[in-house]
Amino acid sequence: MEETISLRELFTVLRKRLWLIVLITIIAATASGVISFFVLTPVYESKTQILVNQAKNDQQLYNTQTVQTNVQLINTYNDIITSPAILDKVVKELKMDKSAQSLSGQIQVTSAQDSQVAQIVVQDTSAKRAAQIANTTASVFQKQVPKLMNVDNVKVLSKATVGESASPIKPQPLLNIAIAVVVGLMIGIGLSFLLEYLDNTLKTEQDIENILGLPVIGVVTNIKDVPKPSNVSRPDVAARVPQRGETYGS
Numbered sequence: 462m463e464e465t466i467s468l469r470e471l472f473t474v475l476r477k478r479l480w481l482i483v484l485i486t487i488i489a490a491t492a493s494g495v496i497s498f499f500v501l502t503p504v505y506e507s508k509t510q511i512l513v514n515q516a517k518n519d520q521q522l523y524n525t526q527t528v529q530t531n532v533q534l535i536n537t538y539n540d541i542i543t544s545p546a547i548l549d550k551v552v553k554e555l556k557m558d559k560s561a562q563s564l565s566g567q568i569q570v571t572s573a574q575d576s577q578v579a580q581i582v583v584q585d586t587s588a589k590r591a592a593q594i595a596n597t598t599a600s601v602f603q604k605q606v607p608k609l610m611n612v613d614n615v616k617v618l619s620k621a622t623v624g625e626s627a628s629p630i631k632p633q634p635l636l637n638i639a640i641a642v643v644v645g646l647m648i649g650i651g652l653s654f655l656l657e658y659l660d661n662t663l664k665t666e667q668d669i670e671n672i673l674g675l676p677v678i679g680v681v682t683n684i685k686d687v688p689k690p691s692n693v694s695r696p697d698v699a700a701r702v703p704q705r706g707e708t709y710g711s
Contacts, residue, residue, distance in 0.1 A: 474657045482649030489645030490638050497637045503629035506584050507591035507621040509599045513577045514614045539570040550601045588627040595621035
């Protein structure tokens, strides 16, 4: 029974502060939408793939290696791609006004487990520039591998292209608004319970019973629209007090 009353009180608080919860949720969703559409800069993504093949003179050695060795070889190439040895040449070739370290933050190299295919993923505020960086990085890496590793075993599988209707990968306005709605609801509900907890005024007879532990005997209600007394006497019912010796009608 106590649990039912407790749940009922919770729903009562939520219903009483519903306007506050809705207001905070609308403000959060509106702010998120404005920031997503008009403040944040769109970021585009472009990808290119490279294939790592073993050289002929290393074929026998490669066949005797374990799968872990192959993974380490790919991981080594992944580190080389984002190193200044490659990115300095990419910056110089594209005539970019940034350092290799700054460009490295835009590039991510991924590869599936036990796979000889690596994927160069580039993010930039320009879709065209992202594709140029991805393709140039793959090309420079392919040229520099023979000098750095003394092997010629890298081929470009696919180049990055720019579509006619390239769409940014972030921000995602709908997702941001959905998150803002959830956060707004949580803040609104939390603030509603906080205000209810801080409110120590007595509003109902139930509050008095809970605090004093005494039953309420009676309640004085507010009386509204009480008619005002009229001082105007009606002539047809007015009467004069008779004097001694007088009778009514004389």
